[in-house]
Amino acid sequence: xxxxxxxxxxxxxxxxxxxxxxxxxxxxxxxxxxxxxxxxxxxxxxxxxxxxxxxxxxxxxxxxxxxxxxxxxxxxxxxxxxxxxxxxxxxxxxxxxxxxxxxxxxxxxxxxxxxxxxxxxxxxxxxxxxxxxxxxxxxxxxxxxxxxxxxxxxxxxxxxxxxxxxxxxxxxxxxxxxxxxxxxxxxxxxxxxxxxxxxxxxxxxxxxxxxxxxxxxxxxxxxxxxxxxxxxxxxxxxxxxxxxxxxxxxxxxxxxxxxxxxxxxxxxxxxxxxxxxxxxxxxxxxxxxxxxxxxxxxxxxxxxxxxxxxxxxxxxxxxxxxxxxxxxxxxxxxxxxxxxxxxxxxxxxxxxxxxxxxxxxxxxxxxxxxxxxxxxxxxxxxxxxxxxxxxxxxxxxxxxxxxxxxxxxxxxxxxxxxxxxxxxxxxxxxxxxxxxxxxxxxxxxxxxxxxxxxxxxxxxxxxxxxxxxxxxxxxxxxxxxxxxxxxxxxxxxxxxxxxxxxxxxxxxxxxxxxxxxxxxxxxxxxxxxxxxxxxxxxxxxxxxxxxxxxxxxxxxxxxxxxxxxxxxxxxxxxxxxxxxxxxxxxxxxxxxxxxxxxxxxxxxxxxxxxxxxxxxxxxxxxxxxxxxxxxxxxxxxxxxxxxxxxxxxxxxxxxxxxxxxxxxxxxxxxxxxxxxxxxxxxxxxxxxxxxxxxxxxxxxxxxxxxxxxxxxxxxxxxxxxxxxxxxxxxxxxxxxxxxxxxxxxxxxxxxxxxxxxxxxxxxxxxxxxxxxxxxxxxxxxxxxxxxxxxxxxxxxxxxxxxxx
Numbered sequence: 001x002x003x004x005x006x007x008x009x010x011x012x013x014x015x016x017x018x019x020x021x022x023x024x025x026x027x028x029x030x031x032x033x034x035x036x037x038x039x040x041x042x043x044x045x046x047x048x049x050x051x052x053x054x055x056x057x058x059x060x061x062x063x064x065x066x067x068x069x070x071x072x073x074x075x076x077x078x079x080x081x082x083x084x085x086x087x088x089x090x091x092x093x094x095x096x097x098x099x100x101x102x103x104x105x106x107x108x109x110x111x112x113x114x115x116x117x118x119x120x121x122x123x124x125x126x127x128x129x130x131x132x133x134x135x136x137x138x139x140x141x142x143x144x145x146x147x148x149x150x151x152x153x154x155x156x157x158x159x160x161x162x163x164x165x166x167x168x169x170x171x172x173x174x175x176x177x178x179x180x181x182x183x184x185x186x187x188x189x190x191x192x193x194x195x196x197x198x199x200x201x202x203x204x205x206x207x208x209x210x211x212x213x214x215x216x217x218x219x220x221x222x223x224x225x226x227x228x229x230x231x232x233x234x235x236x237x238x239x240x241x242x243x244x245x246x247x248x249x250x251x252x253x254x255x256x257x258x259x260x261x262x263x264x265x266x267x268x269x270x271x272x273x274x275x276x277x278x279x280x281x282x283x284x285x286x287x288x289x290x291x292x293x294x295x296x297x298x299x300x301x302x303x304x305x306x307x308x309x310x311x312x313x314x315x316x317x318x319x320x321x322x323x324x325x326x327x328x329x330x331x332x333x334x335x336x337x338x339x340x341x342x343x344x345x346x347x348x349x350x351x352x353x354x355x356x357x358x359x360x361x362x363x364x365x366x367x368x369x370x371x372x373x374x375x376x377x378x379x380x381x382x383x384x385x386x387x388x389x390x391x392x393x394x395x396x397x398x399x400x401x402x403x404x405x406x407x408x409x410x411x412x413x414x415x416x417x418x419x420x421x422x423x424x425x426x427x428x429x430x431x432x433x434x435x436x437x438x439x440x441x442x443x444x445x446x447x448x449x450x451x452x453x454x455x456x457x458x459x460x461x462x463x464x465x466x467x468x469x470x471x472x473x474x475x476x477x478x479x480x481x482x483x484x485x486x487x488x489x490x491x492x493x494x495x496x497x498x499x500x501x502x503x504x505x506x507x508x509x510x511x512x513x514x515x516x517x518x519x520x521x522x523x524x525x526x527x528x529x530x531x532x533x534x535x536x537x538x539x540x541x542x543x544x545x546x547x548x549x550x551x552x553x554x555x556x557x558x559x560x561x562x563x564x565x566x567x568x569x570x571x572x573x574x575x576x577x578x579x580x581x582x583x584x585x586x587x588x589x590x591x592x593x594x595x596x597x598x599x600x601x602x603x604x605x606x607x608x609x610x611x612x613x614x615x616x617x618x619x620x621x622x623x624x625x626x627x628x629x630x631x632x633x634x635x636x637x638x639x640x641x642x643x644x645x646x647x648x649x650x651x652x653x654x655x656x657x658x659x660x661x662x663x664x665x666x667x668x669x670x671x672x673x674x675x676x677x678x679x680x681x682x683x684x685x686x687x688x689x690x691x692x693x694x695x696x697x698x699x700x701x702x703x704x705x706x707x708x709x710x711x712x713x714x715x716x717x718x719x720x721x722x723x724x725x726x727x728x729x730x731x732x733x734x735x736x737x738x739x740x741x742x743x744x745x746x747x748x749x750x751x752x753x754x755x756x757x758x759x760x761x762x763x764x765x766x767x768x769x770x771x772x773x774x775x776x777x778x779x780x781x782x783x784x785x786x787x788x789x790x791x792x793x794x795x796x797x798x799x800x801x802x803x804x
Contacts, residue, residue: 049796055088055159057152058802064089065794067783070758070766073309075788082312083149083326085800087156090306091183094323094760095160096170097302099180100706102187102324105194106130110381112178118381122389123265125377126400128421129197131393133189135423146427150185153326157183171762172707191324196420198268198297199342199452202533205350206261206414207637209484213258214634222647223639224482226532227524229646232541234343234455234469234516235504237523244502244527251477252491257352257484261414262633263406269734271724272297273518273536274341275562276457277543278465283512285554289744291459292558293330293339294736296729299703301714301768303756305330305738309785310434317434318750318784320738327430330740332750334786335437336460337742341516343469345453346531347419349480349494351396351487358410360392360402364488370395396487397421415487417494419472424450439464439507446470447500455516461744467514468505469521473498476529498528513547515540517727537642538568538725555751558741563777564727570614571602573645580652581672593680604695605721609683612698615723616679621648624675625668627660641725695721702733703755703771705762713762718755720775728777739779747786751779 049066060077062085067073072089076082091098103109107124109117124130140146161180173179212220231237274295281287297304305320310328319331330339355372356362362369375398377389392399394415402413425448432445442458446468449456453471458464474481474494485492504521506514519540521530546561547553578598586594593613600610623630625648626638639647647654652668659666659674666674686693696719705713722728722735729735735755742750755774759766773780783793791797 049798052799052801053088053163054803055084055156055800056803057155058084058800060802062800063788064798064800065785065788065791066796066798067793068795069307069770069780071307071309071783073311073783073785073788073794075311075785077313079312079314080148080152082310084152084156084159086308086310086321086326087153087183088160088800089156089308090321090323091157091160093758094302094306095157095180096172097706097760098157098183098191098324099187100172101194102190105190105197106133106187107377107379110379110387112176112382114382115384118379118387120266121379122377122387122405125379125389126391126398126405127197127265128398128400128416128418129190129193130377131375131398132196132418132421132423133186133193135421136192136426137186137189137423139423140425140427143425143428146425146431147185149326149431150188150427153188154183154185170760175707175710188324188326191322192426193420195322196452199272199344199454200268200348200418200420202270202344202346203267203348204533204637205348205481205484206264207635208482209256209258210260210634210636211629212483213260214636215628223643224532225643227520228532228537228642230537230541231523232519232544233523234467234519234521234540235506235526236509236511237525238510239504239506239522239525241522241526246475246499246502248528249475249477249480249495251479252489254486254489254491257486259352259412259414259484261401261407261635264635265400265406269298270534271729271731271734272342273344273729274339275515275517275539275543275727275729276339276341276455276467277513277515277547277561278339278457278459278467279513279547279553280465280508281463283547283552284743285552286743286745288461289459289463289465290553290555290558290741291332291337291339291457291465291744292562292739292741293341293457294562294739295330295340296724296735297737299701299733299735299737299755301703301705301756301762302760303737303754305754305756306758307738307752307754309783311785311788315435316786318782319740320752320754325430326427327434329430330738331434332742332744332748333434333436334461334747336433336442336458337744337748338433338436338442338459339457339740341455341457342518343453343455343471343516343521344518344533344535345469345471345473345521346476346481346533347451347453347471347473349417349474350484351394351415351417351492352484353394353396353399353413353415353487355411355413360410360413363394365395366488366490372399394487396493414484419451419453419474422450422472424448424472438462439466442466443468455521457514457516459742459744461746461748464508465514466505466507467516469503469516470500471503472500473503473528476531478529480529481531502528511548513544515543515547517543532640534640537640539727539729542566542568542727555741555743559751559777559779561727562736562739562741563722565604565721567602567604567611567614567723567726569641569645569725570600570618573618573648574600574602574614576649577672577676580669581676582669583673585673586677589684590677590680593683594676603721604723604726606696606719607694609692609694611695611721611723612693613679613683615698616682617676620678620682621671621675624659624671625656628656699723699732701730701735701775703768704733715768715771718771718775736774739774741779747784750782750784752782753779 107121278291319328396415399413450472517539604611
């Protein structure tokens with residue numbers, strides 16, 4: 001018996017040992033994870049920011065000063081050392097994030113997460129993410145200087161990785177039980193493709209084709225007009241375009257295929273966008289131009305941005321960079337500043353492909369059969385066999401949808417034509433901006449930008465302000481790109497591109513300011529066709545009206561505007577709803593709710609209940625107006641918000657106001673009452689369950705860890721007002737990801753903030769230390785060092801030196 005007990009005890013010990021040191025499903029190896037010498041406890045310390053660290057290949061010492069925000073100020077004697085140090089320092093603070101985002105971009109999450117990520121990875125490969133990254137790398141290879149800097153950046157990252165012990169791996173590696181791999185230049189290309197894709201969420205050709213097919217052209221044109229009934233474009237509407245001497249592409253006399261697709265790929269948030277603006281010296285309190293930018297992206301920890309200063313004898317630049325990308329993406333130097341917003345131009349189109357037979361080796365084009373080629377995408381899956389996805393490519397691009405992926409016809413598919421697949425040199429663009437001295441340098445830097453389409457705002461110490469809507473834009477015939485096109489018809493191809501000098505732009509406009517917030521780029525006088533993909537209709541009017549409101553503006557004015565919570569959308573619809581809604585049937589509880597919102601001043605502040613009522617009411621109203629667009633078997637996008645309000649006011653008896661599956665024939669006025677009652681019931685129930693439904697509690701803004709299954713590494717219920725239609729575009733998990741304001745004095749003075757912290761380590765006090773300031777509308781003062789030996793404000797210094 002004693003031997004039996006010994007054997008059972010021995011086996012149990014082995015099982016426990018195995019379980020504690022082996023990953024079981026989604027559970028990390030508990031023993032390794034909790035090991036005091038190498039597990040999670042090792043991640044509770046702050047990063048070492050002092051001493052001397054050796055990096056192979058540096059030609060001279062590099063000094064890294066850290067200020068109290070853990071912002072590194074890197075001083076190198078040449079640009080190669082500078083970018084090597086940038087790679088090293090960025091990896092030191094953000095290694096796991098850098099790698100995880102590139103794995104996501106390249107469709108490699110199955111390698112670390114398992115089979116549940118397979119469809120996501122297939123979608124990334126079928127969008128041609130790796131294909132586009134490879135095309136850009138081929139372009140960059142012809143630029144020896146860019147390649148040298150990318151190599152240096154890569155070597156700096158790998159220098160940090162190579163000196164890591166497993167016990168020092170970021171905690172996410174321990175949770176998912178894998179280890180960092182060597183960085184490559186390809187990974188930087190994947191990251192930039194990730195951003196290109198993130199800012200191309202308005203791709204709706206297939207959904208709009210279904211709408212056209214179901215409701216007809218007249219109804220489509222009513223719901224999705226090319227222009228709205230107001231005019232507040234990015235480029236001032238008084239701009240003279242008479243210098244443009246190239247004509248728009250002629251519309252072909254041909255039919256569009258009206259195919260139906262029931263499901264499309266998951267897309268980036270279509271609200272990804274930004275605000276930027278600048279005032280000239282004539283409208284500035286000091287006589288110096290002032291520039292501001294706040295990109296609106298997902299709110300994540302670690303933050304999408306990492307802030308730093310990069311200084312060498314050739315440049316001195318401060319701003320926000322993307323971990324994994326070289327240089328400063330949004331920022332300023334001693335002479336110029338720049339900021340970007342999403343131009344949301346339609347640079348992704350879809351083509352119906354007809355294959356000759358089930359082998360799919362040829363497809364119909366111009367009355368003949370053209371050869372396809374196949375790209376074998378090997379998707380490794382943790383714990384399982386590698387999945388091979390055969391993605392067919394045409395001259396249009398990858399056949400993303402076929403009978404193996406969200407479609408069902410072996411002889412038919414849908415190919416993606418995307419400017420993001422066109423190779424271009426991001427590195428050169430931002431290197432030139434980082435080193436720019438004046439307007440000509442800025443223009444030269446952005447002139448060859450391809451994708452994503454961006455509104456590049458500019459200001460300089462020389463007094464200039466400017467904005468270019470920049471990218472490589474097809475010269476489309478009127479209506480091209482709204483719907484699925486015929487992949488066999490050469491006239492449906494992109495016939496040419498708009499010459500870059502004819503891209504919409506303005507320099508030193510008479511009104512004294514420039515601004516963009518993802519609205520329509522120009523008015524109808526611009527000669528080239530620009531597709532309305534649901535441009536912003538509210539933030540831009542608040543911003544421009546603000547800059548028309550008085551003669552000069554201060555930094556405090558800029559801060560106030562970035563944090564402005566005025567809800568123009570609500571202010572334009574609610575009075576009409578109050579006037580036209582019959583309230584005779586409302587209960588006392590419902591009247592109490594109505595009285596709260598009727599007294600609202602339309603500012604979406606955290607302590608008010610009216611914004612919650614508005615949100616619940618509008619959400620239900622929007623859904624019920626377009627109930628005809630719901631259904632599991634036909635992918636369709638709802639009409640734009642602005643046009644929805646236009647329909648409610650101007651076509652209140654339209655058939656779309658009638659609720660499906662009800663015997664009554666409802667009007668807009670009926671919908672106001674029905675959806676108000678629904679909203680009131682929802683909020684009354686909310687209050688009974690959760691307490692007060694003030695805007696902070698009801699909206700529940702949070703900044704979530706990139707692995708959303710890690711609430712302990714996230715921040716919830718943040719006290720920030722606004723919503724996606726206010727200038728302070730803070731939604732539930734999306735909003736201003738980096739607020740920056742720069743006055744172009746000599747040297748420039750700046751403030752900034754973002755919803756995170758410099759460290760990617762959840763155990764660090766610098767992991768989320770900016771979040772409370774960000775939510776409160778506060779900023780930190782930027783320490784823009786002009787001399788590495790003047791160290792006032794510096795808390796620690798590190799020296800990077802060569803191993804040789």
